[in-house]
Amino acid sequence: MSSLRTLFSRRYFPRYVAARFISNFGNGMGTIALTFGILHLKGGSASQVGIVLGSSMIAFLVMSPLGGVIADRYGRIRVAALTDITGGAVLLLQAYYFSTGRVPLQLMIVVNIIFGIAWALFWPALTGVIPSIIKEEELQRGNSVVQFASNLAIISGTAIGGVIIAALGSTTALVIDALSFIVNGVMIATFRHLTPRPTGEIQSVFDDLIHGWKVFLSFRWIVVIVGAFSFIVMCWAGAENVLGPLIAKDKFHGASSWAFVLSWESVGFLVGSLIAMKYHPKYPMRFLMFGTFSIVLYIGSLVGPLSIAAISFCAFLWGVSLDLWGAIWGSALQQMVPKDSLSRVSAFDGMGSLLFRPLGLMLAAPLSEWVGVPAALKIFAAIAFLVTLAPLFVRDVWMMQLSENS
Numbered sequence: 001m002s003s004l005r006t007l008f009s010r011r012y013f014p015r016y017v018a019a020r021f022i023s024n025f026g027n028g029m030g031t032i033a034l035t036f037g038i039l040h041l042k043g044g045s046a047s048q049v050g051i052v053l054g055s056s057m058i059a060f061l062v063m064s065p066l067g068g069v070i071a072d073r074y075g076r077i078r079v080a081a082l083t084d085i086t087g088g089a090v091l092l093l094q095a096y097y098f099s100t101g102r103v104p105l106q107l108m109i110v111v112n113i114i115f116g117i118a119w120a121l122f123w124p125a126l127t128g129v130i131p132s133i134i135k136e137e138e139l140q141r142g143n144s145v146v147q148f149a150s151n152l153a154i155i156s157g158t159a160i161g162g163v164i165i166a167a168l169g170s171t172t173a174l175v176i177d178a179l180s181f182i183v184n185g186v187m188i189a190t191f192r193h194l195t196p197r198p199t200g201e202i203q204s205v206f207d208d209l210i211h212g213w214k215v216f217l218s219f220r221w222i223v224v225i226v227g228a229f230s231f232i233v234m235c236w237a238g239a240e241n242v243l244g245p246l247i248a249k250d251k252f253h254g255a256s257s258w259a260f261v262l263s264w265e266s267v268g269f270l271v272g273s274l275i276a277m278k279y280h281p282k283y284p285m286r287f288l289m290f291g292t293f294s295i296v297l298y299i300g301s302l303v304g305p306l307s308i309a310a311i312s313f314c315a316f317l318w319g320v321s322l323d324l325w326g327a328i329w330g331s332a333l334q335q336m337v338p339k340d341s342l343s344r345v346s347a348f349d350g351m352g353s354l355l356f357r358p359l360g361l362m363l364a365a366p367l368s369e370w371v372g373v374p375a376a377l378k379i380f381a382a383i384a385f386l387v388t389l390a391p392l393f394v395r396d397v398w399m400m401q402l403s404e405n406s
Contacts, residue, residue, distance in 0.1 A: 007142055012133045012191045017149045019187035023084070024150040026180025028157020029164065029173040030091075032262060035245050036255040037098055037170030038108070046246050046365040048105060053241055054358035055109045059116025060123075061351050061358070068124040068347025069208045075197050076128035076343055079121055081189035087118035088181030095174035124347035131334050131342070132194040140331040144276040147326050151269035158266055162259025212344025215337065220396040221285055222333075222345070226352035231387040232295060234356035235380035236318075238364035239299045243373055246365075247305050257308055264312035268319020275320070276327035284328050285391075285400045291321035292388045299381040303374045332402055 008014050031053075038044045038052060071079045094111040097103045134142045164173045217223060240262075248258035281287035294317040301314040337345045360380075368376040391397045 004141075004145065007134060007138060007145060010134050012194065013142070015187060015191065016129060016133060017146055019184045020146055021149045021153040022187070023180050023184035024153035025157040026177035028154040028159075028262075028266065029161025030157075030177035031241065032158065032161055032245075032255060032259055033165055033170045033173035033177065035241065036165055036258075037103075037174065039245065039249065040170065041101075041103060046242050046368075049245070050242050050361040050363075050365050051105070052108045052112050053237075054361040056112035056116035056119070057354060057358040057361065059113040060120045061355060063117045063120035064123070064347045064351035065209055065212070065344075066205070066347075067120040067122075068212055068344035069205055070121055071125035071128065071343035071347075072208065072212075072340065073197065075192060076125040076195040077132065077188055078192040078195070080125040080129060081185045081192060083118040083122040083125070084181045084185030084188065087115050087122070088178045088185065090114045090118075091174065091178035091181065095171055095178055098171040098174055120347075120350075123350045124343040127330070127333065127346040128195055128343050129188070130330075131339070133191070136335065139334050140280065140327060141277055143330045143334075144273050144327045147276070147323055148270060148273035151266055151273055151323060155263055155266040155270060158259055158263045162256045162263075165255045165259075208344065212341055213348065215341045216345045216348040219336065219345075220394070221400045222349065224391050224394045224397050225285065225289075225329075226349055228289075228387045228391050229353040230355040232292065232384055233354055234360035235299060235384040236295055236360070237357045238360035238367075239302060239377060239380050241361060242364035243368060243377060244302060246368075247302055247373065251305055252308055260308060261312050261315050265315035265319040268316040268321075269323040271316075272320040272323025273327065276324055280402075281328070283399065283401060284332060285397045288321070288325055288328060289388060289392050289397065291324060293385070294318045294321045296381050296385045296388070299377055299384060303377045303381070332400075335402060 034052070035049050038049050039046070041048075067079075090111050094103070094108065097107055130139065130142050130146065161173045164176075244261065245255075245258050248254055248261070252258075294314070298311075298314040298318040301311045305311060306314075333346060333349065334342065364376065364380075367379070371379075
């Protein structure tokens, strides 16, 4: 087990931690700034929020499999850096239009489609960064440290973002978010040589895709859990990104109230990172699936709604669970999946886990108009409960162990 001092003695690890801190500081205020920026526009609505956020997700899903191939072919760190810089540039363009007070819906859709494409290239590439800068036995702790720093940044960004949005408007927060992507990309680019392009014979893109898909399917526990998270993320997105802000606007104090909830979710991320640094469950997937029931509590707390304090506590529990997933799941992929296929498998993981997120974003508002917000939230909570329960009956999930626990 590696100590923190040993991790930070690795030449590029501190730089990577700093880069992810900066990027996630912007991420902490980015989504809430865009959501309330749209809601505060003349004619802005929850349906427009769902359309804009959903367009980014659709682009991500369409491009994601190819993103894994590109990352494995052209150098994972290089691809991660270039796509982060590109994403930041298009978000700056969007921020400019918000500063004018006139933001055509078509422009937001185009910007977020481009960002979704960049994200689809960035995500699978990022999976290969940690294994290139630290040793295999340091993976879970290294992932946990990176997530701890990222979560600390998200907490800071979300809390400060709520204040900035209330005092200065959404535009300032959107500019900070965009710049954070660019800075992160530039910092990561300084060690792009650690993941060079592979040498030797290169297969066709189609062959690479098929090979990655076969490797993905060969791990039943990955397939089952990714399938479950397709629906879990759908319910989470609809509740948190569309209905939650709507409830905060109508029942509480708008952006500042919802920023408070998201800040506590981020505190949960922080606690989850600390737990993951120390605790290595014997049966990690079993442990993680039980923790996932916290999403049902979170969505259910919005039905009343309960008080902001109670909603925030449920968000905190979900944040703990979600961050444990990030550290332990990421380490499991990095350890169990063949290194030459890691980005492609990660791409299918990301695509599958987020497959129905656009559906949750786009249907949340129409569904709430049809059956009412409380009933829509109950539907999301029921689906989340069933798909969290189902994988626990699959032996490969129940009995899965990492090699260090074997």
